[in-house]
Amino acid sequence: MSKGAAPLAVRDLCFAYRKGAEELFGGLSVDFTPGTVTALTGPSGCGKSTLLYILGLMLTPTAGEVLVEGARVDNLPDAERSWIRGSRLGFIFQDAALDPTRSIVDSVIEPALYAGAWRRDMLAPARALLEELGVGERVDHKPGQISGGQAQRVAIARALLTSPPVILADEPTGNLDASNTTVVLDALHHAARRGHLVVIATHDPAVLERSDAVVEL
Amino acid sequence: MRWRELLSEAWRSARSALVATVMVAIVVSAMCATTGLTVGRAIAAQSQIEARLEEAGSRSLTVTDARGGGFLTSSIIDQINAFSIVERAVGVTAAFDSVNTAIGLGGTGVPTWFVVGDMADAITLTWGRWPEPGEALASAEAVQALGLEVPVGSVVQATHHPGPGIPIVGSFTAREPLTHLNAGVVGRAPQGTVAHRVDVLADSSSNAVLLTSATVHLLNRADPQDLSIDAPTSLAQIETEVLGDLADFNQGLVVLVLVAGAVLVSVVTFADTLVRRSELGRRRALGAQRWAVVSLLVIRSAIGGLVGVALGTVIASAVNVMAGVHPDPAFTVATGVMALAVTVVASCIPATVAAHQDPVQVLRTP
Numbered sequence: 001m002s003k004g005a006a007p008l009a010v011r012d013l014c015f016a017y018r019k020g021a022e023e024l025f026g027g028l029s030v031d032f033t034p035g036t037v038t039a040l041t042g043p044s045g046c047g048k049s050t051l052l053y054i055l056g057l058m059l060t061p062t063a064g065e066v067l068v069e070g071a072r073v074d075n076l077p078d079a080e081r082s083w084i085r086g087s088r089l090g091f092i093f094q095d096a097a098l099d100p101t102r103s104i105v106d107s108v109i110e111p112a113l114y115a116g117a118w119r120r121d122m123l124a125p126a127r128a129l130l131e132e133l134g135v136g137e138r139v140d141h142k143p144g145q146i147s148g149g150q151a152q153r154v155a156i157a158r159a160l161l162t163s164p165p166v167i168l169a170d171e172p173t174g175n176l177d178a179s180n181t182t183v184v185l186d187a188l189h190h191a192a193r194r195g196h197l198v199v200i201a202t203h204d205p206a207v208l209e210r211s212d213a214v215v216e217l
Numbered sequence: 218m219r220w221r222e223l224l225s226e227a228w229r230s231a232r233s234a235l236v237a238t239v240m241v242a243i244v245v246s247a248m249c250a251t252t253g254l255t256v257g258r259a260i261a262a263q264s265q266i267e268a269r270l271e272e273a274g275s276r277s278l279t280v281t282d283a284r285g286g287g288f289l290t291s292s293i294i295d296q297i298n299a300f301s302i303v304e305r306a307v308g309v310t311a312a313f314d315s316v317n318t319a320i321g322l323g324g325t326g327v328p329t330w331f332v333v334g335d336m337a338d339a340i341t342l343t344w345g346r347w348p349e350p351g352e353a354l355a356s357a358e359a360v361q362a363l364g365l366e367v368p369v370g371s372v373v374q375a376t377h378h379p380g381p382g383i384p385i386v387g388s389f390t391a392r393e394p395l396t397h398l399n400a401g402v403v404g405r406a407p408q409g410t411v412a413h414r415v416d417v418l419a420d421s422s423s424n425a426v427l428l429t430s431a432t433v434h435l436l437n438r439a440d441p442q443d444l445s446i447d448a449p450t451s452l453a454q455i456e457t458e459v460l461g462d463l464a465d466f467n468q469g470l471v472v473l474v475l476v477a478g479a480v481l482v483s484v485v486t487f488a489d490t491l492v493r494r495s496e497l498g499r500r501r502a503l504g505a506q507r508w509a510v511v512s513l514l515v516i517r518s519a520i521g522g523l524v525g526v527a528l529g530t531v532i533a534s535a536v537n538v539m540a541g542v543h544p545d546p547a548f549t550v551a552t553g554v555m556a557l558a559v560t561v562v563a564s565c566i567p568a569t570v571a572a573h574q575d576p577v578q579v580l581r582t583p
């Protein structure tokens with residue numbers, strides 16, 4: 001790890017879902033800057049979600065590299081990539097992807113468990129975070145008992161709980177109205193102000209307008 | 218992921234995936250119950266047969282000196298006793314009637330024998346002391362017939378009256394297979410007495426055949442008519458063969474039940490991972506490692522398996538007790554442990570397959 005290297009970067013990135021399929025990104029190189037919100041944008045099907053999955057170490061590039069703090073990580077074994085995913089990355093999906101069987105507060109704690117934390121140590125921070133995001137009185141409800149906007153805020157809390165350096169969000173506002181969009185964006189920008197590196201795949205003008213950097217795919 | 222968190226996660230997951238858990242429990246309980254009700258019973262029956270076989274009757278051999286050849290000497294009896302497959306061998310003279318010396322010929326006659334060899338091999342002393350050569354013990358039945366108050370006194374051979382008496386110095390009960398001695402008086406044979414018959418007990422029923430031929434060989438009579446041999450060897454042989462068949466059948470059945478159970482548990486677990494693809498994809502996307510997903514699924518099945526083992530064992534035991542059968546507890550425990558092991562192994566395969574699914578594809582398909 002070289003000092004001062006970006007927490008997350010891609011070099012000469014290419015990706016195809018299978019041999020002979022359309023090649024995406026065409027040798028893309030980006031350094032993502034901590035403390036900023038970067039928007040990935042482009043027409044539907046250009047590979048915004050795909051890039052996020054590559055940054056999330058769930059897909060492996062066909063060519064090029066993914067660097068975390070200057071170290072190459074895309075070629076690590078699955079166990080180590082899972083570990084990085086659980087401990088250094090927070091992922092926010094378009095639909096909140098909450099577990100319908102666990103309570104809101106337990107949903108928020110879930111990735112922390114995979115990263116090796118104890119549930120009882122995480123309860124208080126999870127409640128505080130939910131409070132901060134305005135869903136504090138819903139902590140003991142199930143995901144089926146809250147609105148879509150609230151669910152997305154819970155998903156953000158889940159991504160933020162272990163305070164990972166990198167937060168990846170795939171169309172986090174895709175299903176939300178204007179006021180919920182504002183709440184979600186406020187939360188993500190607030191995280192960026194505290195030093196997190198936030199990457200949002202989006203085609204929502206409201207998101208693009210407020211982001212610090214835009215990557216056109 | 219910490220093991221304790223993994224366990225509580227598996228427990229919550231087993232409760233939320235109730236259908237799969239219950240199905241695994243039903244399959245495993247069926248496995249345990251079938252095994253307990255069929256093989257457990259067969260084994261109980263088998264050990265009963267075995268116990269009956271090992272009773273003295275089926276491993277005892279009686280050699281009789283048919284023509285009074287006088288060859289059943291104490292030295293021959295010692296030699297038979299020296300065979301490693303012999304538990305004990307004891308000779309007795311032919312029975313004669315004797316009466317209480319004090320009453321004389323008017324008294325009731327009791328059968329009387331002399332033992333050639335170690336008396337302790339034929340009888341158990343219950344009162345008084347072991348007799349010297351020429352002295353005797355009387356059974357409880359004989360004491361009564363002779364009109365004695367305690368087993369002390371003297372008897373005389375009815376045909377020799379009023380000749381020399383045989384002192385009675387105590388009482389006895391006969392040991393298997395010489396229970397016929399319980400009817401009378403048993404004396405220690407004077408030096409040089411030869412036996413009329415020898416009762417030999419093999420160490421196991423399966424050795425009865427071997428023992429018969431070894432004994433015949435040792436006695437080495439030129440004329441086979443000299444000997445009369447009474448041995449239930451053919452019975453023992455048939456029963457041993459039947460037991461062998463039974464054991465083979467039991468093993469086959471256990472294997473069949475376990476394999477069928479394994480297949481069913483596999484199928485149920487596999488179907489469950491298909492139904493819950495999005496759950497597993499989410500876990501992987503949020504950083505769960507493969508081993509954690511595999512362990513989660515296997516522990517979840519094992520929880521169902523544990524419930525099933527408990528249920529199946531209770532059912533089988535209840536039915537068996539009502540039917541008056543008492544299978545070996547060790548067998549019941551072994552069945553439970555085996556059923557649980559089968560559950561774990563059988564769910565490992567679908568769990569590993571599920572953990573290798575691509576989380577991205579799963580996340581993309583709502």
Ligand SMILES: Nc1ncnc2c1ncn2[C@@H]1O[C@H](COP(=O)(O)OP(=O)(O)OP(=O)(O)O)[C@@H](O)[C@H]1O
Binds near residue numbers: 017018044203
């Ligand atoms: N599993 C797959 N196999 C083959 N091609 C795929 C697969 N998944 C996605 N694609 C293709 O890859 C391309 C990029 O898809 P991706 O979902 O990254 O686009 P996107 O930019 O996120 O689009 P949208 O804005 O509609 O969400 C698309 O053309 C899509 O059809």
Ligand SMILES: [Mg+2]
Binds near residue numbers: 048049050
């Ligand atoms: Mg997309």
